[in-house]
Amino acid sequence: MNKLNILIRFDDICPTMDYSQFKKATDLLDKYNVHPLIGVIPECQDEELLIEEYHSDFWNYIKELEKKGYKIAMHGFNHVYDTKTRGNINCGFKSEFAGHSFIKQYEKIKKGKEILESHNVYTDVFFAPSHSYDDNTLRALSKCGFKYISDGYSKKIIRRYGIKCVPCRTTGVPKIKNKGNYTAVFHAHEWVRSDKAHAYNELENLLKKYSNSIKDFDIFVDQPQGNYAIQNIIEKVTVFYLRYIKSKLSYVKHNVLKL
Known part of the structure; x- marks a missing residue:
């Protein structure tokens, strides 16, 4: 492995996503021969992701991306937050998984995997919406x-409950x-927002500057x-800093220092 290694990840891929924005991403990735x-x-x-009409060719499209070298991960089950629980690492009190029993989480993950496999999509990689998971998620x-989860605040890969936390x-x-x-x-569907449009340029700059390290x-x-x-x-x-210190520092910066 090189001293510098970068992985590019796209979240929220589904049959009702904003295809025009995601195409902007795939066109750019193709230009640099990068596989996210x-x-x-x-x-x-998730109502926020019901952007376009259901694309009946979605699963064939995913298989085509896989043939190009894209790595498919399972991103939650239905992307609906149904607990007010932080989980192991996230700061917000919302989750699709954290806070549920092992059995409940196992049922969600098992059903999600069955849906993917019914469309001939097979994966051993997972990551949860909003980075929100707990020990029961890993056990399930x-x-x-599954062998991998793309999440965690360690600096190197570690293994928990048999899962490699990347x-x-x-x-x-x-x-x-x-x-x-x-x-x-990256979340391509957010690029239509004025406060998120810069993320496309960030992707382009990342590809230009670090293509050999991706x-x-x-x-x-x-x-x-x-x-x-x-x-x-x-x-x-890191979790302690993000939850209890960073927010206070931001408050001081935006309020106290203005006085």
Whole structure:
């Protein structure tokens, strides 16, 4: 592995997504011959993602992307938040998985996998909406045959309940240094918003500057695992900072310093 390795991830891929925005992404990715990890929602019921009419050729489209080298992940089940629970790492109190019993989560994950496989889409990679999962999620994923989750605030890959946790430390484009492993996350349907349109340019700049360091998922995860104790501490410290310190610093910056 190189000193610098970058994975590009796209969330919220479903039959009713904004295809014109996602095409902008795929055209750019094709230009640089980059193959991202894409999160497919098995049975999307999130009203915010009911953007276009259901595309009947969606699953064939996903298979075509897979043939091009895109890595398919299962992105939750229906993308509906039905608990007010933080989960292991996220700051917001909403989740599709965290807070549910092991049995409930197992049923969701099993059904989602069955839906994907009914369309000949097979994957052992998962990530939850809003980065919200807990130990029961990992246990259920393991029982359903998954091997990877694209999430966590460790700096290196660690294994929990038999699942390799591949760090995803930001919700957008991370600040990239000259070495390390980074995951850049994009939501193409948000690019129509004035406050999110810059993300397309961020993708383009990332591809221009770091195309030689961007890796396919299978290569990206082929790296030595970190020391569990050390990486676990890094994650806990990062979560504490994001939940209890960063918000206070932002308040001071935007309110107190203006006085």
